[in-house]
Amino acid sequence: MSLEYILTSIVVILLPGTGVLYTVAVGLGKGFQPSIAAAFGCTLGIVPAALASIIGVAAIFHSSTLAFQLLKYLGVVYLFYVSWSILRSGGALEVNDERKERTLPHTVLDGILLNVLNPKLSLFFLAFLPQFVSPNSAQATSALLLHALVFMLLTFLIFVAYGATASLARDYVITRPKVMAWLKRGFAATFGALGVKLAFAES
Template identity: 35%
Template sequence: MFDYSWAHWLTFFGAAFALEIVPGPDLLFIATKTARHGRGHGFAAMFGVWTGALVHVAATVLGLAAILARSAMAFSVIKWMGAAYLVWLGIQALISAQRGNDTSEAPSVPVAPSRWAAYRQGILVDLLNPKVALFFLAFIPQFVVPGAGPVTAQLALHGLLLFVVAGLIEPALILVGDRLMRLLRGRRRLAAWAERGVGAIFIGLGARLALAQR
């Protein structure tokens, strides 16, 4: 069972690493939580994103993602919900930047919501992006090898291995990002512009998702 060649694993992990380092809504959300509230919130956001991704993997294994791929209405509903949520996150970041810029006092760390809230938001950011579901549906089945084991088991194995790749990259990015933001927190104006940039990117990602086609 699970009898794969070295070429198979090199192809799979090479593609997984390449896809992991490409910035997207998930990675940007994790980076934003880290930058605003520290690595604790960054890790909470990361685990939230992973929880949402795990749902997508399960849906792919069970064949539910194929329903989303075939149903224009289901795709559109989830797409617009996800786009609205990303735009809302972007607006919140812009408001936070404006508040931080209005104060003439010494800069302070923004009041942090609970890590549980960051975790829940991470789940929503991932679940409300139908492109993620379609990604898993298109990516994982490519690595199913006839005779290597039950198809369902192969799908589940490769889906779970994507989390191994994420676990090698995202925690390191959180720790590095937290260290960098600690150096920037004393520079209020620069921090405000960084917050505006994050807000603009989230709004842009929301707009891109709204225009996405299956």
């Protein structure tokens, strides 16, 4: 595995997307441990896209408008749901000292769904992974799996770092309700905008 692949993966993962935003939101709202659950869920959500690219299912989404559109609009609906859940009482970005409102499995599940319901992730892996593995290699499939696992490990570690950074700001935020209110609106608006962007995405 090349250093180029690792560095490229790190740059890609560092770019703010739905997973990063969700992990940061949970870190701010619930603290470090729940942010780890969010990072873990987002990482697990990569598995279907990685496997799809390896076995060629992602190519079906690329060539089948119906399949892409179906998954896309499921993703749009879920992004709007996340936007709404951030604003509602007890949502992902509700900051208080009571941490039993939102269970860790629920946080993991939301992270999984955010990535599973994003068809662009499958297309990304379809275009990204083959660049670093020779198609003529006898171990091409194994190499693709290894590259996908490394990408997932890097994703988890970087997302945990994002969550840790956000959780460190939690005490500052919890004593400033107005700051929290603006953060909630900002995150909700961002997820809503991502939903609109995905709705107009082309296959």
